[in-house]
Amino acid sequence: MSFKNHAVVITGAGGGIGRAIALAFAAEGAGLVLNDLADSLEGVADEARRAGGRAVAQRGDVTRPADMAALAERCVREFGGLHVLVTCAGLGSAGLLVEQDEDAWTRVVDVNLNGTYRAIRAALPPMMAQTRGRIITIGSVLGRMGGYGFVTAYAASKHGVIGLTRALAYELGTQGYPGITVNAICPGYVRAGMGVAMQSTKAGPMSGEEIFERYYKRQVPQRRMMEAGEIAHAAVFLALPASAGITGQALNVDGGFVMS
16 A cells, blocks of 8 residues: 555545545555535545545635645644645636626636645645645646637636646745645546536537537547546556656646647
């Protein structure tokens, strides 16, 4: 078990990619503090314990700094440290920019980008005290290439997540904390969570799977959606001691989508 003595905090762990990442770390024996607002969070914590992890559920909102501070404090109290942070909490809100009201735009940015910042800001003090840690943010291929309409707020927020990841990696490495790495994972279309949810399109509401089949599949060399477990495996890899030399990177797990 690679993470038997490690404590891992995961935001957005109540479903989708976050759940898959929680179960992957649990299988490696990690201590987990799982965060979400969804009622499914306790169920994921139960699954993680059955998978071999030591897991606790901590309800909280990434838009509230106090909730993120409490999350980090819970991890240190339960497990004696905070070694890995994975920021999975995210929100999709499809729509044309000219039709989307400012509150909807701001909500996406506040959850996806500012929520990532708040979780990192809370996790950094214990990591800096340890002089080691792994911060893994969840970006998106739409944060690499901008998207194809109806996703301006989401794409903008994910560009911001990647920029934050790179800037912080440089900041920590040059300010005396080379043992804390910061990397992003950029999923393509994933068969989980918001990747399969109903979205707005010019043809009307459509599931993520239908959108992929109709508009994106031919642009993906592997001709398939990603599975949540594939994102989870990438997260585990970036948390391993063997990945110590990798920082400031945005790793595409997308079947070749961005390459095409």
